[in-house]
Amino acid sequence: MGMARIDVAPTAVYELPLVRAAASAPGLPAVGPSLPASLLLKNALWFCRLRWIVVAILGTLGVLGLVPGACSRLGLLPVYDWPLVAAGVLALGNLGFSAATHLLKGSTARRARLNLWAQVAFDLAVLTGVVHFAGSLETNVAFAYLFHIVLACIFLSRGESLAVTLIACVLYTLCVAAEGAGLLAPQTIYAGAPVREGLGPAPWAFVWNLALALGIWLAVWYLTTHLTDTVRRRDRELAETNRRLEAALDERSKHMLRTTHELKAPFAAIHATTQVLLSGQCGPLPDEAAAFIGRISTRCRRLASEIQDMVQLANLRSESQGSLPRADLDVAEIVRWCIAQIQPLAEERRVVFANDIRDAWTTGVEDHVKMLFANVIGNAVTYSRAGGTVRVQSEPSGPSGAVVVVEDEGIGIPAAKLPHIFEEYYRTDEAVRHNTQSSGLGLAIVRHVAQAHGIRVRVESRLGVGTRFQIGLPPRGGPGVSSARNKETDDGLPVDC
Amino acid sequence: MAYLLIVDDDEDFAAAAAKALSHAGHEVGIRLETGSAVSSMERRRPDLLILDVMFPEDASAGFELARRIRHDCEHLKGLPILMLTAVNVKFPLGFGLDTIDDTWMPVDDFVEKPVDLDVLNSRVSALLSAKV
Numbered sequence: 001m002g003m004a005r006i007d008v009a010p011t012a013v014y015e016l017p018l019v020r021a022a023a024s025a026p027g028l029p030a031v032g033p034s035l036p037a038s039l040l041l042k043n044a045l046w047f048c049r050l051r052w053i054v055v056a057i058l059g060t061l062g063v064l065g066l067v068p069g070a071c072s073r074l075g076l077l078p079v080y081d082w083p084l085v086a087a088g089v090l091a092l093g094n095l096g097f098s099a100a101t102h103l104l105k106g107s108t109a110r111r112a113r114l115n116l117w118a119q120v121a122f123d124l125a126v127l128t129g130v131v132h133f134a135g136s137l138e139t140n141v142a143f144a145y146l147f148h149i150v151l152a153c154i155f156l157s158r159g160e161s162l163a164v165t166l167i168a169c170v171l172y173t174l175c176v177a178a179e180g181a182g183l184l185a186p187q188t189i190y191a192g193a194p195v196r197e198g199l200g201p202a203p204w205a206f207v208w209n210l211a212l213a214l215g216i217w218l219a220v221w222y223l224t225t226h227l228t229d230t231v232r233r234r235d236r237e238l239a240e241t242n243r244r245l246e247a248a249l250d251e252r253s254k255h256m257l258r259t260t261h262e263l264k265a266p267f268a269a270i271h272a273t274t275q276v277l278l279s280g281q282c283g284p285l286p287d288e289a290a291a292f293i294g295r296i297s298t299r300c301r302r303l304a305s306e307i308q309d310m311v312q313l314a315n316l317r318s319e320s321q322g323s324l325p326r327a328d329l330d331v332a333e334i335v336r337w338c339i340a341q342i343q344p345l346a347e348e349r350r351v352v353f354a355n356d357i358r359d360a361w362t363t364g365v366e367d368h369v370k371m372l373f374a375n376v377i378g379n380a381v382t383y384s385r386a387g388g389t390v391r392v393q394s395e396p397s398g399p400s401g402a403v404v405v406v407e408d409e410g411i412g413i414p415a416a417k418l419p420h421i422f423e424e425y426y427r428t429d430e431a432v433r434h435n436t437q438s439s440g441l442g443l444a445i446v447r448h449v450a451q452a453h454g455i456r457v458r459v460e461s462r463l464g465v466g467t468r469f470q471i472g473l474p475p476r477g478g479p480g481v482s483s484a485r486n487k488e489t490d491d492g493l494p495v496d497c
Numbered sequence: 498m499a500y501l502l503i504v505d506d507d508e509d510f511a512a513a514a515a516k517a518l519s520h521a522g523h524e525v526g527i528r529l530e531t532g533s534a535v536s537s538m539e540r541r542r543p544d545l546l547i548l549d550v551m552f553p554e555d556a557s558a559g560f561e562l563a564r565r566i567r568h569d570c571e572h573l574k575g576l577p578i579l580m581l582t583a584v585n586v587k588f589p590l591g592f593g594l595d596t597i598d599d600t601w602m603p604v605d606d607f608v609e610k611p612v613d614l615d616v617l618n619s620r621v622s623a624l625l626s627a628k629v
Binding site for chain 2: 120209272279301304
């Protein structure tokens with residue numbers, strides 16, 4: 001008897017990891033030879049520029065050798081053949097390396113490293129020739145190998161810089177040994193200075209001289225690589241810290257967005273439901289019930305608004321605003337944008353705007369400056385009487401950047417209460433009587449933004465007559481100015497802090 | 498009378514909005530997640546889509562759906578979209594009418610929650626009239 005086959009979905013298993021997954025491995029990043037290709041090529045071009053200096057020195061020496069009596073006056077032998085040949089070889093090589101380096105732009109780091117290595121090998125070979133002709137032990141010219149060793153320590157990995165050091169040691173030792181063995185005749189450029197003949201009468205002095213030079217090079221290699229490693233490690237630590245800070249900022253922004261949504265959405269649902277009830281779409285309500293549902297509706301709107309302000313304020317308080325990207329801002333455009341946002345409220349309250357907005361510029365975090373003006377202009381409308389006028393003016397203000405004036409004909413603020421209006425949750429009795437919907441956080445937000453941007457806010461008010469806010473914005477081009485950036489996170493949501 | 502589809506994970510809000518819009522004479526459907534919304538619209542094309550932005554599994558699922566409708570679904574391309582969200586235009590992370598564009602936020606209008614149902618009704622009427 002056949003059995004019915006039942007397809008059963010495989011059991012899925014997931015175990016919560018004990019540690020939070022990180023975007024990169026925790027702990028210190030390894031110090032490695034990971035300079036980017038662009039930086040390596042930049043250094044390769046710098047090598048080429050330095051090499052022209054050596055070409056110039058050798059060329060000058062060769063020309064001096066051709067001028068009768070010029071070298072002898074400087075205490076040098078009149079040599080011109082090898083300096084001019086070396087200068088010519090270096091010049092030709094340099095032209096080739098410059099062209100190759102330019103062609104490598106946009107290439108991989110591996111190709112850039114090969115270019116650097118070719119330059120180092122070429123230089124060491126030419127230098128060994130120069131060291132031989134100038135006097136390998138008779139002069140200090142052999143210490144020119146140290147330039148290559150130090151530069152290799154900075155731009156190449158520890159292993160590669162050691163390889164450069166050992167190549168320099170081997171080339172120098174071969175040169176000196178060949179001279180000691182009589183395969184090459186020892187040379188000097190100093191006029192009247194003694195020249196060795198083979199190992200000479202003191203072979204141990206010869207060996208010690210060579211060993212001392214090699215020992216100094218190896219010591220320089222060790223010290224330089226140690227210092228370079230330390231600097232690279234700090235550099236990577238800083239880069240990693242910066243990456244984590246940026247990730248934390250992004251994470252916090254998303255969290256703020258989600259928190260606002262999660263807190264406001266339930267009130268939106270309650271508000272909508274109460275409206276359905278109040279409209280009678282579910283049947284007539286007794287007057288008293290309708291009044292109570294009206295209270296629920298009003299309270300919901302107020303709570304939603306308060307949550308908005310609280311999250312904004314927490315956002316402003318918790319972040320280091322100095323770290324946010326600041327940009328040059330068109331004050332007129334921002335003021336117009338804020339007025340457009342508040343226009344529906346003005347129409348609802350039968351308040352009209354009288355605007356005189358002229359072009360002016362400042363520097364700051366755009367969304368925060370918008371918050372400041374939205375709150376000030378919103379307050380002017382909210383605390384105006386029906387039929388009132390709110391005047392908004394903006395204009396450039398000499399060295400101080402821009403000045404914006406927002407003036408209403410509203411209820412005004414008693415003189416004794418003016419110093420308190422920027423405190424969190426502070427509301428005058430007059431304001432509460434005029435409007436029960438405010439959170440008392442709007443001007444606290446204004447204070448935070450103003451203090452972070454160096455914006456001067458001056459308030460004049462006469463009870464029952466109106467209030468005038470004068471806002472002085474700093475000039476354009478302050479520190480940390482950046483161009484406008486893409487306001488989008490990985491989620492496609494706009495983010496600017 | 499038009500057929501409207503509300504796509505919003507908040508069932509309470511969607512039910513209240515549907516009631517008000519039904520009272521105004523429209524036929525209203527509700528989908529609580531964006532996945533089933535597309536198949537629903539393929540079965541019956543609405544005259545207007547009322548779309549929330551943030552959904553539990555994806556904070557920008559509303560945007561994604563709007564982009565998909567505009568750019569990938571041939572027979573839904575001209576569908577008017579009214580977007581709703583609880584994130585305020587004043588909020589530094591927020592967005593407003595000036596943000597609407599065809600690539601990033603391809604919708605026809607934008608309303609912030611909490612919304613007066615009268616306002617919602619008038620926006621819906623305006624979009625339907627514009628369509629005609």
